[in-house]
Each structure stands twice: as structure tokens, then as C-alpha cells.
Amino acid sequence: MYNFIFHNPTKLIFGKDTIKELSKEIPKEKHTLLLYGKGSIKTNGVYEQIKNALAGYKITEFPGISPNPKYELLMEAVKLIKQEKIDFLLAVGGGSVLDGTKFIAAAVNYRGNDPWEIVAHQAPISEALPIGTVLTLPATGSEMNCGAVISKASTPDKLGFGHPLLYPKFSILDPTTTFSLPHEQTANGITDAFIHVTEQYLTYPCNTPLQDRMAEGILLTLLESAPKVFANPHDYAIRANLMLASTLALNDWLSAGTAGDWTTHSLGHELTAKFGLDHAKTLAIILPNLLEYKRQQKHAKLLQYAQRVWQINVGSDDAKITQAITKTREFFESLGIKTRLSQYGIDKTAIPEIVKQLERHACAKLGENGDITLEDSANILLMSL
Amino acid sequence: MYNFIFHNPTKLIFGKDTIKELSKEIPKEKHTLLLYGKGSIKTNGVYEQIKNALAGYKITEFPGISPNPKYELLMEAVKLIKQEKIDFLLAVGGGSVLDGTKFIAAAVNYRGNDPWEIVAHQAPISEALPIGTVLTLPATGSEMNCGAVISKASTPDKLGFGHPLLYPKFSILDPTTTFSLPHEQTANGITDAFIHVTEQYLTYPCNTPLQDRMAEGILLTLLESAPKVFANPHDYAIRANLMLASTLALNDWLSAGTAGDWTTHSLGHELTAKFGLDHAKTLAIILPNLLEYKRQQKHAKLLQYAQRVWQINVGSDDAKITQAITKTREFFESLGIKTRLSQYGIDKTAIPEIVKQLERHACAKLGENGDITLEDSANILLMSL
Numbered sequence: 001m002y003n004f005i006f007h008n009p010t011k012l013i014f015g016k017d018t019i020k021e022l023s024k025e026i027p028k029e030k031h032t033l034l035l036y037g038k039g040s041i042k043t044n045g046v047y048e049q050i051k052n053a054l055a056g057y058k059i060t061e062f063p064g065i066s067p068n069p070k071y072e073l074l075m076e077a078v079k080l081i082k083q084e085k086i087d088f089l090l091a092v093g094g095g096s097v098l099d100g101t102k103f104i105a106a107a108v109n110y111r112g113n114d115p116w117e118i119v120a121h122q123a124p125i126s127e128a129l130p131i132g133t134v135l136t137l138p139a140t141g142s143e144m145n146c147g148a149v150i151s152k153a154s155t156p157d158k159l160g161f162g163h164p165l166l167y168p169k170f171s172i173l174d175p176t177t178t179f180s181l182p183h184e185q186t187a188n189g190i191t192d193a194f195i196h197v198t199e200q201y202l203t204y205p206c207n208t209p210l211q212d213r214m215a216e217g218i219l220l221t222l223l224e225s226a227p228k229v230f231a232n233p234h235d236y237a238i239r240a241n242l243m244l245a246s247t248l249a250l251n252d253w254l255s256a257g258t259a260g261d262w263t264t265h266s267l268g269h270e271l272t273a274k275f276g277l278d279h280a281k282t283l284a285i286i287l288p289n290l291l292e293y294k295r296q297q298k299h300a301k302l303l304q305y306a307q308r309v310w311q312i313n314v315g316s317d318d319a320k321i322t323q324a325i326t327k328t329r330e331f332f333e334s335l336g337i338k339t340r341l342s343q344y345g346i347d348k349t350a351i352p353e354i355v356k357q358l359e360r361h362a363c364a365k366l367g368e369n370g371d372i373t374l375e376d377s378a379n380i381l382l383m384s385l
Numbered sequence: 386m387y388n389f390i391f392h393n394p395t396k397l398i399f400g401k402d403t404i405k406e407l408s409k410e411i412p413k414e415k416h417t418l419l420l421y422g423k424g425s426i427k428t429n430g431v432y433e434q435i436k437n438a439l440a441g442y443k444i445t446e447f448p449g450i451s452p453n454p455k456y457e458l459l460m461e462a463v464k465l466i467k468q469e470k471i472d473f474l475l476a477v478g479g480g481s482v483l484d485g486t487k488f489i490a491a492a493v494n495y496r497g498n499d500p501w502e503i504v505a506h507q508a509p510i511s512e513a514l515p516i517g518t519v520l521t522l523p524a525t526g527s528e529m530n531c532g533a534v535i536s537k538a539s540t541p542d543k544l545g546f547g548h549p550l551l552y553p554k555f556s557i558l559d560p561t562t563t564f565s566l567p568h569e570q571t572a573n574g575i576t577d578a579f580i581h582v583t584e585q586y587l588t589y590p591c592n593t594p595l596q597d598r599m600a601e602g603i604l605l606t607l608l609e610s611a612p613k614v615f616a617n618p619h620d621y622a623i624r625a626n627l628m629l630a631s632t633l634a635l636n637d638w639l640s641a642g643t644a645g646d647w648t649t650h651s652l653g654h655e656l657t658a659k660f661g662l663d664h665a666k667t668l669a670i671i672l673p674n675l676l677e678y679k680r681q682q683k684h685a686k687l688l689q690y691a692q693r694v695w696q697i698n699v700g701s702d703d704a705k706i707t708q709a710i711t712k713t714r715e716f717f718e719s720l721g722i723k724t725r726l727s728q729y730g731i732d733k734t735a736i737p738e739i740v741k742q743l744e745r746h747a748c749a750k751l752g753e754n755g756d757i758t759l760e761d762s763a764n765i766l767l768m769s770l
Contacts, residue, residue: 001625003400008393014642015388207622209609210629213602221594237592240386244595244642257399257629 069100095140099148139189141250188280454485480525524574526635573665
């Protein structure tokens with residue numbers, strides 16, 4: 001186990017009818033900016049519950065934060081906050097709204113020239129506006145971590161950053177708010193959470209049986225819950241487990257003392273930046289091929305994954321690993337997610353451009369061993385066609 | 386899954402050579418009280434590392450906190466803190482020192498008549514001195530929770546209390562500090578952690594597959610690590626996993642959304658208060674008999690425990706459960722822990738007194754269903770002879 005520091009101060013408020021707790025968490029004297037997406041919270045009752053919970057509060061709204069939140073739009077919120085002297089941010093939605101809000105929180109009092117530097121060059125921040133969240137789409141884990149991924153339309157860039165000041169003060173997770181999610185968003189969320197786990201688990205043995213079993217527990221719960229949630233989208237217990245699984249997949253415990261890969265995310269981000277593919281779909285395209293490409297180096301953990309997650313106990317070790325990779329791909333496909341670039345109309349002519357983007361984004365050495373070169377990334381993309 | 390609030394702000398600093406981080410965590414201007422036990426930290430190098438890390442700090446010492454820390458002694462520390470205007474508490478040792486320090490932190494500015502009320506009647510506290518810890522004996526989980534157990538010699542009482550203000554600000558866990566632990570303390574620590582998990586896991590199904598698998602992961606890690614640590618007490622990886630397992634066993638995740646039993650602890654505390662038995666040993670005496678006594682109500686979880694933790698997959702469900710309970714007892718015995726009251730010289734004449742103590746401590750309705758009466762407790766004690 002490597003040395004680590006774990007310090008996650010987010011207060012998680014989990015369960016039915018918990019949105020009403022908002023008034024206990026946001027000080028009455030705050031001027032709150034309510035940030036959300038394209039308005040689904042107005043049809044599923046969440047908006048109304050928030051307004052009721054915060055009756056009498058001074059609230060300004062900033063709707064319209066779309067998937068892969070854009071720097072250009074987020075800077076409009078920064079301007080509004082300065083104008084209106086807003087001092088609390090309430091993000092309502094999924095990872096895109098939450099991540100966008102984290103950027104805004106860091107950008108408002110950024111002392112440098114252009115807040116994009118926070119994303120592009122991990123420029124230091126020394127303060128951030130306080131954030132609270134109401135999660136309505138379990139997927140990214142942003143509700144209980146200090147990271148965010150932001151895009152810039154003009155370049156195109158999609159990059160991650162993080163800072164301890166950006167842990168939400170609180171996050172409210174009411175599983176009933178996810179009952180009405182479309183099949184595609186539920187499927188994307190399950191895939192995203194699944195691959196957050198594999199990025200932290202399918203590396204090399206680090207003598208971390210606790211973290212490994214936590215990872216396997218999340219993967220097994222996702223596998224068991226997925227068919228059930230599509231059969232019974234209004235089943236509270238299933239939705240609750242999926243919601244908590246997404247949070248646990250990326251709340252710093254799985255990375256504590258372990259190695260991380262994150263190649264799948266790096267390649268996936270470029271595919272989204274360039275072609276606008278859903279984040280989860282890019283991950284489902286890359287992961288099986290990355291695992292195949294690096295199966296020698298990842299042998300021990302892939303075998304453990306085959307045995308403990310997929311219960312594959314017959315055949316040679318290599319056969320078990322092959323079967324586990326195949327089953328991983330089939331799982332994503334069972335959710336309705338296509339796992340080949342060609343199925344999204346992308347052919348091999350795109351690969352040089354993607355590789356150029358990776359180079360521009362300092363991704364020439366990826367993987368848990370830092371040995372996945374640009375050439376390797378090109379090979380993985382070729383396998384992904 | 387039940388509704389829950391999870392909010393654990395403790396900063397965990399884990400790994401080799403981490404005691405030197407102390408100076409980053411305690412503000413230089415603080416007057417720190419260094420609390421510890423009977424002085425083993427002076428022979429294992431921990432004391433010296435702390436003094437080096439805090440060179441130039443104003444430090445007062447309060448040694449001599451013994452197992453089952455006593456109210457009477459702790460009040461001497463409270464007096465010293467007031468006299469010397471101490472404003473930071475650094476607890477160094479195992480759960481007894483940490484728990485004692487939590488009581489002190491709450492007692493210093495207690496506004497009522499007698500701080501014992503905090504323990505005996507959960508009297509409210511509104512402030513507490515900040516606490517940091519250096520853990521040297523993994524067992525109780527006190528390093529990452531807000532609870533504590535305090536004893537009063539005169540009565541005798543041994544009671545638990547807790548308050549969110551009592552989460553340590555930071556806890557430093559360097560597994561190398563545990564290399565020199567005597568066999569008995571390592572065995573007690575493993576047993577304590579194991580039974581913290583079972584108290585939160587062996588109840589009834591709550592539709593919480595993630596928490597269940599986290600619990601099973603901790604139990605499996607303890608089972609696997611125990612024989613290894615006695616064969617290789619200086620093996621870093623094994624000590625690290627045992628240390629982290631103890632923390633995870635009681636840092637609020639296993640109780641999030643689940644039912645809790647805690648009967649074993651309630652009965653065990655009375656045995657310690659009355660006869661001075663080690664905490665872990667009292668738990669090992671009670672648990673197997675509680676499980677047997679409540680096997681009908683705990684059937685579903687006991688079966689899951691038999692299958693997933695003990696890998697018992699043949700025989701009837703009842704036979705599997707019987708075997709799992711037997712194996713649980715045998716595990717404690719394999720650590721060198723006697724699991725019968727009679728082996729400690731306690732016979733059935735003690736039972737009425739223990740039951741009277743339980744009644745005095747408002748323990749007439751124990752268990753996850755609140756249906757373990759004083760008569761049931763007497764029966765469990767009788768089975769434990």
C-alpha cells in the first residue's frame with residue numbers, strides 16, 4: 001500500500017425526501033446561485049422542492065449548463081456572480097452541472113489572468129465559493145470529490161482539474177429524483193461509475209485487499225443492479241444502490257494507497273472534445289481494448305477481476321482474462337451502449353487528429369506505469385474502430 | 386437502505402514516516418497537550434519522532450492513560466488544561482488514549498454541572514477542543530469516528546458517547562509503529578475490529594449490497610491477515626492492511642443506511658466494568674452466543690456471512706450457519722483469545738449482577754430489533770459460561 005492522505009469533508013445527505021434539508025445547510029443570509037441544466041428539474045418536481053425548501057432565500061438562477069460544460073458559458077456565470085455579489089453556489093443536476101459549478105467556484109476569485117489556466121495548467125487557487133449540490137443523475141461521483149472536467153468549445157479541449165477547496169460542503173442524494181431518468185442516461189451513469197472503478201482497480205497489485213474488495217463490491221453491485229433498474233426504474237432500493245455506488249466509485253477511497261490508470265478517460269475525453277460523443281460511450285469504446293492491449297502488464301489484476309467480479313473459474317488464466325474482457329464489453333452493450341468507433345461513424349482517419357490532441361494535452365505517457373506512448377494510444381484507438 | 390447522513394471530516398494521513406507531518410497539522414501558536422498511555426511510545430521510537438516533529442512547539446504532557454480510561458483520571462487532565470490554557474490535544478496510542486482525549490476535549494468547556502453527564506446521559510456539548518491523533522494500536526476505529534467509551538471506577542460504569550465535534554482533525558497512521566505490539570494486543574485489536582463489523586453487518590437484510598460487501602471485505606482481510614501477522618510481525622503490508630481495516634470497520638460507512646445490533650458491546654462493557662476483562666475478550670465471549678441465540682432472526686445475514694466470509698457452500702442453510710458460528714469462535718481462539726467466561730474464572734453467580742448493571746445502564750432492550758430483554762441477556766450470558 002502506498003502512503004496516502006484521505007480527507008473528504010463532504011456531508012452526504014442520502015435518502016427519500018431529503019431535499020427539504022437544504023434550509024439547514026445553506027445559511028439564510030447567503031445569496032445563492034441555483035445552477036442547473038436544460039430544465040428537466042422543472043418537470044420531475046426537483047425544482048419545486050428546492051424552491052419550497054428555500055422559500056424566503058435570495059436566489060438567482062443560472063440554467064442551461066449542458067453536458068461537457070463549456071468554459072465560455074461558465075464564465076458568464078462568473079460575471080453574474082460578481083455583479084450580483086452571490087456567495088453560495090447550489091448545483092442541481094448531474095456531473096456536468098456539478099463540475100461546471102466547481103470551475104465557477106474556483107474562477108470567481110482567481111487572481112491570475114484567465115481562469116482557464118486553472119483547467120489547462122492546474123494554476124493554483126487560494127479560495128473558492130462554497131458549493132452545495134442536489135444530485136439527480138448518478139454517474140460522475142462529482143458530488144463527493146474535488147475534481148471536475150471542463151471543456152472549451154473553440155479549441156476543442158476537455159480537461160480535468162481538482163482542488164481540495166472544491167469538495168461540496170454538502171450533497172443531497174434522493175434516489176427518487178432518478179426514477180424518471182431516460183434509459184440512456186441511466187446506462188451512461190452505470191458505465192461511467194463502472195469505469196471509474198476499473199481505472200483505479202485494473203492496474204497492478206498494490207497489496208490493498210480492502211480497496212480491491214471495495215472496488216469489486218461496487219462493480220458487482222452495478223452488474224446486479226443494471227438489469228433490475230431497467231425492468232423496474234421506480235424501484236427505490238435499486239435506484240438507491242446505483243446512486244450510492246456512483247458516489248463510492250470516485251470519492252477517494254479506491255485511490256487511497258493504490259495505483260491509477262486513467263488512460264481510458266484521457267482517450268475518451270479527446271473523443272468527446274472532437275466528436276461530441278457522450279462521455280460514458282467513449283469509455284465503453286476504449287476500456288476493452290486498453291485491457292486487451294495491456295493484458296500482460298495487468299495480468300494479475302485482470303485475473304482477479306475475472307474470478308471475483310465475473311466468477312470465471314474454469315480454463316487457463318489467459319482464457320479467463322479473455323472471457324472477462326469479452327464480458328465487460330458485452331455488459332456495456334447490454335445497456336444499449338455501442339462499443340466500436342465505427343458504430344458512431346468514426347473511422348481510422350480520425351486517429352492522427354486524436355493523437356495530436358493527446359500530445360497537445362500532455363498525454364504522451366499514460367497508464368499506471370507511464371508507459372502508454374502516443375503510438376500505443378494510436379494502437380488502442382485502431383483496435384477500437 | 387435507510388436514509389442516512391454521512392459526514393466524516395477527519396483527515397487520515399497514512400503510511401511510513403508520516404509522524405513528521407505533525408508540524409503541518411498543528412498550528413505553531415497552539416499550546417499542545419500530549420496525551421499517552423503507559424510509556425510504550427518511549428521505547429518504540431514514537432515519542433522521539435513526535436518531539437522531533439514538534440521541536441519549538443509549546444508542549445505539556447499527560448501520560449498514564451490506561452485501558453478503559455477512567456473519568457477520575459481524565460478530569461485531572463481537564464484541570465491541567467484550564468490551568469495551563471492548553472488549546473490543542475494530541476492523543477498518541479490506541480483507542481483508550483484516543484477515547485479519553487475525546488472526553489477531555491468535550492469536558493473542558495462543558496457548561497453543565499459534572500462532565501460525567503456527557504457520558505451517562507448524553508448531555509449536549511456545544512464546543513470541544515481540537516484533537517489530533519497518532520495511532521499506535523489499531524483496534525477501536527476511534528481515530529476516524531466521533532465516539533468514545535469511558536469508564537468510572539467507583540460505580541463501576543463503562544459507557545459510550547459521541548458527538549460530531551469530536552471527530553479528530555487529523556489522524557496519523559504509520560503501520561511501522563505497530564511492528565512491536567505484543568501478540569496479545571494485536572490479537573485484541575483484530576478481534577475488536579472484527580466485531581465492530583459484525584455488529585453492523587449481522588442484523589437483517591437492509592438492501593445494502595455495497596455496505597455488505599465492504600463489511601465482508603474487512604472481515605476477509607482480517608481473517609487472511611491474522612495468521613500472517615503473527616508469522617511476520619514486521620511485515621509492512623500486513624500491518625498496513627490491519628491498520629486500515631480497523632479504521633474502516635468503524636468510520637461510519639458500515640452503519641450508513643443499515644441496521645445495527647451492538648448487543649455484544651453492551652454486554653461486553655459490563656463484563657469489563659465488573660471484572661476488568663480486556664474489551665476484545667469480552668466481545669469474543671459474547672458474540673458467538675448472541676449469534677446462536679438470535680440465529681432465527683439473523684438467519685438471512687448469517688447465511689450470507691457463512692457463504693461469503695467463510696466460503697461454506699455445502700450442507701443445509703442451518704448447518705452452514707452452525708458452521709459459521711463455530712468458525713467464528715475458533716478464529717478468536719486461534720488468536721489466543723479464550724471465549725468462555727469460565728476460562729476467566731467467572732461463573733453463573735455473576736450473571737444477576739451483570740443484568741442489574743445492564744438495567745441501570747438502560748440496556749433492557751438491545752439488538753437491531755430492540756427485542757433483547759434483560760432475560761435474553763441473562764440467557765446469552767448463561768450460554769457464555
